Amino acid sequence: MPLPLPWVGGILLFSLILIALGGVFWLFLPLFCSLTTAVPQEYNNSTFRLISNCYLFDKGDFPGKRNIMLEIRHFSKTYSSGKRAVDDLSLTVEAGSIYGFIGHNGAGKTTTLRSLAGILDFEEGDILIDGHSIRTEPVAAKQVTAFIPDNPDLYDFLTGIAYLNFIADLYAIPAEKRQTLISKYGDAFELTGALGSPVAGYSHGMKQKLALISALIREPKLLVLDEPFVGLDPVASHILKEYLHELCNNGAAVFFSTHVLEVAQKLCDHIAIIRGGHLIECGKTEDVVGNSSLEDVFLELARQGGEAVEAVQ
Amino acid sequence: MKKFLALMRVSFRGMIFSANPSSKAKKKSASSIGFLALMSLLMLYIGGVYSFSFAQIFSLFGRTDLILTLLGLIAVSMCFLFGVISASGFVFGGKDNDILLAMPVGTFPILLSKVLSLYLENIVFTLFILLPAGGVYLYFTGFSVLFIPIFLLCVLFLPLLPSALSLLLGFLFTYIQSKVRHKALINNLLYLVFFGLVFALSFGLSGSMSSGADPSIIGTFESATGWALPLVWMTQALTAHSVVSLVLFLLSCAVPFFLIVWVFSLFYKKILTRLVSVQVRHDYKLQQMRGGKPFAALYKKELRRLFGTPIYLMNSGLGALMLIGGGIYAFVAKGKIASALADLPGASSGMLVAGAAVVAFCIMVSSTTASSISLEGNRLWILREAPVPIETIFAAKIMTNCTLMVPAVLIGVPFGAAGLGLGITDTLLLLVLGLSCAMLTSFGGLFLNLLWPKLDAVNDTVVLKRSMSVMIMTFGSFGLIAIGAGLFYLLVGPLGLQGALWAPTLLYAVLAIVFFFLVRGPGKRMFRGLIS
Structure with a gap:
């Protein structure tokens, strides 16, 4: 029996109303979000893009609490030998930020980076990545993070492509997507041709590039790098910097350590300086550096730190 | 001469302390x-x-x-x-x-x-x-x-x-x-x-x-x-x-x-x-890729490690190879064995005990898991930063050992039993014994390696030949075989040959279960505490 015409018309009308209401809802949602998260005045002109129910902000926009990608809360790490490598470190890295982490040898940079990547266990404080605690929700936190150590040892017995496939499997990257991303980054770093050879034959720079490709194909929300420019040739360094910007433009954050202060000053929008396990300075790069250079600031802080130690002694 | 003595001192120290997992x-x-x-x-x-x-x-x-x-x-x-x-x-x-x-x-x-x-x-x-x-x-x-x-x-x-x-x-x-x-x-x-x-x-x-x-x-x-x-x-x-x-x-x-x-x-x-000088070719072209599950990726990686490193396979899988080889040899030389047994009164009953000893020795003397954590070495960070539960990492390592040992038992035992002229119940007993031993070495080896990891070895040889976990696994296995033999001799009177052989079989199975829980509990904590 055919449906009576009024019923059909009623259903259609009801659907249209729902769609219209839905559209209004979606149109007003960004405003709703901005009100509830108290977006600062200077970010009110941000361009919002909807990706999988997650609002991301274009470059330079840091919309408050909701987009904090890394939060280190009162983190301390004491090794079994009794050495306190990091003491009560608190730090926040927002989405879209390239955050430089600088300090002397043995200041606690690598310990911090390895702890937030879930490689080192710690007892005091907490580290949250995209809202997930690395201590209580390690798998969820690691799923959105990529970490590259200063001297990445990779599986020598695998070929480059086998290693990338291994990582892609661990991070559940779909086949088509991994192919596109490996091709993109492999070609950019001029490594695609060598991917069929065993990693054992790679030079230090090639291993570094392979490790970087394995990190970038994950499209991480937080990219953590320990001395990423060591071993890279100038072209690869330049390409890496471009990709770091691209990553941040897409709403991710980069947190990296370096001893090359010129690079840190040019590349980072935020800088943190650590000394003897204590955070001694952090903030926007222009605020930290002022009219001076990062090198001068670093040396001055180092001198003050040395005097403080002497005074205590 | 001074320089030579300095070099000798370094080499000697390296040799002496290479088994040592602690700093x-x-x-x-x-x-x-x-x-x-x-x-x-x-x-x-x-x-x-x-x-x-x-x-x-x-x-x-x-x-x-x-x-x-x-x-x-x-x-x-x-x-x-x-x-x-x-x-x-x-x-x-x-x-x-x-x-x-x-x-x-x-x-x-x-x-x-x-x-x-x-x-x-x-x-x-x-x-x-x-x-x-x-x-x-x-x-x-x-x-x-x-x-x-x-x-x-x-x-x-x-x-x-x-x-x-x-x-x-x-x-x-x-x-x-x-x-x-x-x-x-x-x-x-x-x-x-x-x-x-x-x-x-x-x-x-x-x-x-x-x-x-x-x-x-x-x-x-x-x-x-x-x-x-x-x-x-x-x-x-x-x-x-x-x-x-x-x-x-x-x-x-x-x-x-x-x-x-x-x-x-x-x-x-x-x-x-x-x-x-390893040749690096630069003519690779990307081919169609296939996605896989994390466990499969870890398992494949472990297998490639095992079969791609001859010293690893020879040190950890020799027992399995011996069991398969021995079993097939016994099957082929069935006639010779039968005629030899015919000349010796009571020898056929001793064949079950000898078979059990060979199975226990071949399986327990080798374990891939006893060195699998140490072999990660400086590459441990890859597993530690991966979004994979620790249980999955352990499961891949245990599965690798089982891949080597279980087929060895399933092939070597029936062939060997047929060659020695053993019955179905005897064969079944040897199969259960072999599988118990395989489980024990899988879980036990992994736990020992978590207890005594050697992540700073200069090469794989040090891990596989001189690390503490491998040594304890090997010598501990000898000890467990001796305990099993002792149990057998104590119980052979009241329980008979087959009954007495079930005692060490059950002992190894119970120990495997104990190690299973140790790996799942303290083992996970130990893995989290590893520093490479």
Whole structure:
């Protein structure tokens, strides 16, 4: 029996109303979000893009609490030998930020980076990545993070492509997507041709590039790098910097350590300086550096730190 | 000379502390002493068993001196067997080669220091194999004062021979590995042939030992050992106190050793350059990719590691290969075994016990998990930062061991049982025993490796041959087999043959379950605490 015409018309009308209401809802949602998260005045002109129910902000926009990608809360790490490598470190890295982490040898940079990547266990404080605690929700936190150590040892017995496939499997990257991303980054770093050879034959720079490709194909929300420019040739360094910007433009954050202060000053929008396990300075790069250079600031802080130690002694 | 001594000190320290998983000095020396003690015990056991068994036979014909030649040959063979793998790893594959070659020291002292660390290891082996032989000889022939200093000289010089031979064969294996495309496969085959020859020799000796007091055995042994002139000279020096024989023996050991080291030192840099230069091709084109699950990725990675590293496969999977080979051999030689059993009253019932002993030994003596954490080394960060539960990482490692052991049991046991003429219930019992042992070594090995990880080894050889977890696994397995044997002998009266064999089977199964829970609980915490 055919449906009576009024019923059909009623259903259609009801659907249209729902769609219209839905559209209004979606149109007003960004405003709703901005009100509830108290977006600062200077970010009110941000361009919002909807990706999988997650609002991301274009470059330079840091919309408050909701987009904090890394939060280190009162983190301390004491090794079994009794050495306190990091003491009560608190730090926040927002989405879209390239955050430089600088300090002397043995200041606690690598310990911090390895702890937030879930490689080192710690007892005091907490580290949250995209809202997930690395201590209580390690798998969820690691799923959105990529970490590259200063001297990445990779599986020598695998070929480059086998290693990338291994990582892609661990991070559940779909086949088509991994192919596109490996091709993109492999070609950019001029490594695609060598991917069929065993990693054992790679030079230090090639291993570094392979490790970087394995990190970038994950499209991480937080990219953590320990001395990423060591071993890279100038072209690869330049390409890496471009990709770091691209990553941040897409709403991710980069947190990296370096001893090359010129690079840190040019590349980072935020800088943190650590000394003897204590955070001694952090903030926007222009605020930290002022009219001076990062090198001068670093040396001055180092001198003050040395005097403080002497005074205590 | 100062530089050489400094190099020697570093090599020696590296050797002594290589088993040590801890960075604390006290623990370090304690674990190193424990490691040496364990090694020494094994050698004493081997030397003792062979010496007494043969001395009883040889003394009947007034040729007790043959023990010294024979045990000398066993010492050289054992040192050679273990030394070949060590030479590939330490002399040609050490990570410290770059640093050492950049130093203002000639290649001869560098190579000599590396080979002498092999030699020092061999001295321990030789001492504990020859010591019981010397004791047994003196027991049967009477004490002689001159015997002691000559014996000590022999212990010092004899290890030079296998050290030089190991260097030669180790180089050959490493060279072939660097030349061929399917290097792992070729090397695995080479090692299999080499081990096959050594085992054939051992079985031949054991066969002679069990043949009893047949006078023809003396002639057989004289012809078997007569070609080994240095050992004949050593025996003459020890028994007849002949100065000429002693000098000939010392020269025959020292001259080839220093000659080989000197010749190799002339080409050492060239050899290393050739060995380390791995060809990187630049013509790879991306092909269609397929996605997989994290567990499958980890499991495949473990398998590639195992089958792509000959020393790993040979150290951890030799028992499984022996079980399959032995089982198939028993099946093929079924007729011979049946006729031999027909001549011996009650031998058929002993076959079940012998089968159980072989299955337990083959499976428990090897475990891939006992070194799988240590082998991650500096690459542990890859697993630690991966968004994968620790249980999945463990499961992949355990599955790898099972991949090697379970098929070995499922193939080797039915074939072996059929060859030995065992019934279905006996075969079933052996299958359960084999599977229990496989589970025990899988979980037990992993737990031991988490307890004693060795993440800072200079190469895989150190992990696989000298790390504490591997040693404890091997010697612990001997202990567990002994406990199982004890249980069997206690219960064989009241429970009968089959019933008594279920006791060790259940014991191993229960221990496997205990280790399963240890791995799941404290094991996960230990993994989180690892620092590479």
